[in-house]
Amino acid sequence: MKPQAAILPKLKTLARGEPSLLAAWLREPVTLESVTPLILAIIAGCAAYGFGLGLWRAPLQGVYVAIKMPLLIFFTLLVNGMINGMLGQLLGSGMSFRQTLMACLMSFAIFGLIVGSLSPIIIAMVMDSPRPGQAGASDWYRLFLLFNTAIIAFAGIVANHKLLRLIQSFSGSTAIGWRTLISWLAGNLFVGAQLSYNLRPFFGNPELPVQFLRDDPFDGNFYEAVWTMLSSATDSITSIILWLCLLALILPMLLALKRFNAP
Template sequence: MKPVTAKRGAFFEKLYQLDRILRGDATRPEHLSKAEIEIPVVGISVTIICLAVVYGFCMGVFALVRGFENAAYQTAVLQTSASMCKVPLLFVLTLVVTFPSLYVFNALAGSRLRIFPVFKLLVASLSVNIAVLASMGPILAFFSLSTPNYSFIVLLNVIVFAVAGLLGLLFLIQTLGRLSVIEAKGVSVSTSTIAVDTPSATPSVTEAGDTSELSKPPRPTSTYRRKDSGPLDRPRDMKFNASVWRVFYCWLTVFCLVGCQMGWVLRPFIGSPGLPFQWLRPRHSNFFEAVYSLLF
């Protein structure tokens, strides 16, 4: 891998690392033998912050276009730059606020993951989340450009965030499960895990390779060995135990609560055309009260 790395520029190397996560190379069980995802945390963080800024810009296109239409140039530029700052901030601050509690819950719920692997896991899930967000950025930017209707853009943003968040969470649970299984194995079998693991999985590969010549290949026994299995699939020979799900649900709750409130605090992201520009709205109510008052 080293000589290939040397050939790429620093920029492409960073993108390549993100790409490894997206296509599932970084989280293949055979690459998780140390019970942690082997990714450069700093590099990935820089990349995803840049991507979040890109999405922030796409979000700000609405304010930019509407501002230029009404000759409110200052508001337009300010709101766009505010969106570009706030989207990365939303993710970074959420991670900073929740990380200690996530780690403690993880330890209490019976997972054996150490602090640094947990951090890497969270960064990797956020990178999936943000990569999906950024990939939908062009669609959002196009609709923001061509839609004067504020509610439509808010709705579209909510949908995009929901899709991205969902995929990020799917990645989180799958990788958490894989890590926990490997960690548990590693403790019981100690260092010989890899040596034991590889031969047991090899026959299934050759089996899958042989049968692929037939018109209808049978379901492979070990999915993750197949090249076409992704980071969102559960490897067939892995059973996630209850503690994995316990940790996941704790994390989900904490993450969603803090994430929603963080989004509320950092408003406005899009900028309602009727209101003057503000970096932050005055502190007022909270997300849950707002939703409650909307409903009842």
């Protein structure tokens, strides 16, 4: 079978997200054939979507973001690989370190497939938009940010839902599936947010130059920036909205943990 012929059925399996098929995939020994579709889906999907994100600022910014988005995912997996593997075993997922890494790769690959499939729409939207500096550009930029936040949230929810079903199928327990997912998700979000801060810019602020990384990529951290923003928000409505966003992020995790932590 030609390599591309082997990759396409795997990508289809991934998109369908059938837990028993994904679990069987996890049980396979690691070969180039089993890992390549996942890596390809992440690189191709995130690069295409990243290009669309940066394109509005400048085509070169699009190329930069196309490189950085897959890198962000691989760096997050690299930093969290060890702790995710430990937590997976500790919480009874039944997965080894390799299987944990593969499961996370699968989840990110599903994310890549979704955002990649939407990238033509994003690129078309950018082509049909007012350029930076033109009339209506700032309103459009806000809309663009909102639209992409929704896309990323949607892709993230779907990818994690598939991952949850996979862990539940693998461990044979609903509660273990939830606990493991939440622990991985919390770690990946925590580190991913910081790494995205280090790898900024992604959307590309029109008032700042086109750059691969900012001049001071390792100066400051995401959480301090959020804290500064929260404490300096003079407008009370803005402040309330920011705090509500933060609560909306943390509360579901705490509730799910509480629900599934009972013996």
